[in-house]
Amino acid sequence: MCDCFQAAEPYDALLEMAKNGEFTARVSGVHNVNDETREADLEKAIANRTKFDVEGLFTVDTVKYFADGDMSMFEPYIETAGAKAGTRDPLLWDEEHMKESMALANKAGFNVHTHAMGNYAIHKVIDCYENAQKLYPNPKIRNIIAHCTFITPEDKVRMGKNHIIASNQPSWFSDSHAQPVMTAYWGKDVANKAYPSKSLIDNDVICAYGSDFPVNAAYGLSGIQVAMTRRNVKLDLAYELYKDFPADMPEECISLKEALQAHTINAAYQAHLENVTGSIEVGKSAELVVLDSDIENTPPEHIQDIKVLETVFKGKTVFKK
Secondary structure: OOOOEEOOOHHHHHHHHHHOOOOOOOEEEEEEOOOOOHHHHHHHHHHOOOOOOEOOOEEEEEEEEEOOOOOOOOOOOOOOOOOOOOOOOOOOOOHHHHHHHHHHHHHOOOEEEEEEOOHHHHHHHHHHHHHHHHHOOOOOOOOEEEEOOOOOHHHHHHHHHOOOEEEEOHHHOOOHHHOHHHHHHHOHHHHOOOOOOHHHHHOOOOEEEOOOOOOOOOOOHHHHHHHHHOOOOOOOOOHHHHOOOOOOOHHHOOOHHHHHHHHOHHHHHHOOOOOOOOOOOOOOOOOEEEEOOOHHHOOHHHHHHOOEEEEEEOOEEEEEO
16 A cells, blocks of 8 residues: 555556556555646646546546645644644645535546644634535545644544545654754644644544655655554654653553554555455455564564565565575
């Protein structure tokens, strides 16, 4: 399973690769929609709605929005856990435009995948998703919020209630103490509350984990470890500096089962592939890895040292050490 990505012309090349049997992973792409070109972007997405579908190997059935950027974090008119007033940049969308466009995307049968890191942006995106499903109810729609960096307790509840998927990146769960920009803007107490995990799951939010590659390395097994420990791993550039730091928000650490589900069946669910892959079951495609250690009996802090011996995709070995 790969992260969602965005492109235009490169999709044609990927389409040919998928048709030629060159894929050894299932790939989900997105159509990007921007405020200024929203009507044309959505029309293009609709026109190409099924163009890239290749037997569950390659699909582009999702539209991607960017509600905010790195620093569009906190609502400036509310004292949020000590946040400084005036720190929120404007959203990247006109709010009414975003509401209307996302509703039309759901009406057309697209999932909506939105980059939203700050509590204000997340709140507004949830409003848009609620409105879209009220206007055009469709149980097949699986709307997504990527990152969920800062989210209020109330909006965690709303995400679970509205079946909104959280696309999280475990590689960031241990990063808050290493983020001087966050600390400078809002103070250590606020920065250390970034990227919740367990509390989302406890509010019935389906969390699908990825790496945000190429922004970060593809963490794989190390992602499972970080999700369980919220501490730095050897893949981190700052590992030697922060390896002895305690976990940020240890109450947000999750179990091995939860981490495995987020990396496998939940990621498959996000891509509408839960009946095809994401778990080892009779009737599903044989897609699995063989490890050199029993992950259930490996201390969480040593999961990063487990080696992959073999990878099987669609019943065929595509990697063997």
